[in-house]
Amino acid sequence: MDSTLVVFYSYTGVTRRAARLLASQHDFALGEVTDVEPRATWRCVFDSLLRRHPPIRYEGPDPGRFRNVVLMTPVWAYRLAGPMRTFATQYREKLPRAGVICTMNSGGAPNVFRELSHILGHGLIRAGAFTAGGIEDGTATADLVDFGSRLDERPVPQPTVHHFPSVLPMD
Ligand SMILES: Cc1cc2nc3c(=O)[nH]c(=O)nc-3n(C[C@H](O)[C@H](O)[C@H](O)COP(=O)(O)O)c2cc1C
Numbered sequence: 458m459d460s461t462l463v464v465f466y467s468y469t470g471v472t473r474r475a476a477r478l479l480a481s482q483h484d485f486a487l488g489e490v491t492d493v494e495p496r497a498t499w500r501c502v503f504d505s506l507l508r509r510h511p512p513i514r515y516e517g518p519d520p521g522r523f524r525n526v527v528l529m530t531p532v533w534a535y536r537l538a539g540p541m542r543t544f545a546t547q548y549r550e551k552l553p554r555a556g557v558i559c560t561m562n563s564g565g566a567p568n569v570f571r572e573l574s575h576i577l578g579h580g581l582i583r584a585g586a587f588t589a590g591g592i593e594d595g596t597a598t599a600d601l602v603d604f605g606s607r608l609d610e611r612p613v614p615q616p617t618v619h620h621f622p623s624v625l626p627m628d
Pocket residue numbers: 466467468469470471472473498499501502530531532533534535536560561562563564565588589
């Protein structure tokens with residue numbers, strides 16, 4: 458069984474850059490979730506608020522081949538981005554050891570962690586949140602790489618949060 462697959466969805470490019478960085482630093486495999494239908498910002502918001510499962514395409518290796526899969530997604534409207542909801546739902550049987558990384562501006566990551574745990578039916582091996590600013594200016598790079606180093610540390614650790622304000626808005 459191979460080590461780790463990073464599966465990402467990205468609308469404006471931040472999560473894609475973070476995923477490529479994580480994968481390249483650790484020599485992890487990479488897979489991408491994309492939209493089948495054209496997307497506008499208002500549809501991101503409605504997909505999140507209504508917890509929709511928009512149709513997706515997945516290009517990458519079979520997640521079932523990997524010991525760990527890291528799901529990387531933006532936060533939309535304080536919730537999980539719809540395309541990653543669809544991926545996690547479709548592939549849940551192949552994700553027994555999943556870690557999650559959110560990219561965001563300021564808040565909503567705990568809701569994303571909770572929803573993905575619920576979809577998968579078990580805890581996450583690791584969870585982290587990174588601001589888009591930290592990804593773009595490089596200040597998040599060390600913690601992002603560290604995240605990848607710790608995937609095999611504990612069987613089911615508590616979610617951890619990086620680059621994140623101490624008071625979080627929750628739904
Ligand atoms: C429709 C929409 C809703 C968003 N909602 C949130 C939010 O609730 N909380 C937050 O911190 N950032 C929010 N953001 C910011 C994105 O999560 C952030 O910029 C992320 O890094 C974008 O990732 P991407 O470039 O890979 O799509 C939102 C962005 C969009 C486009």
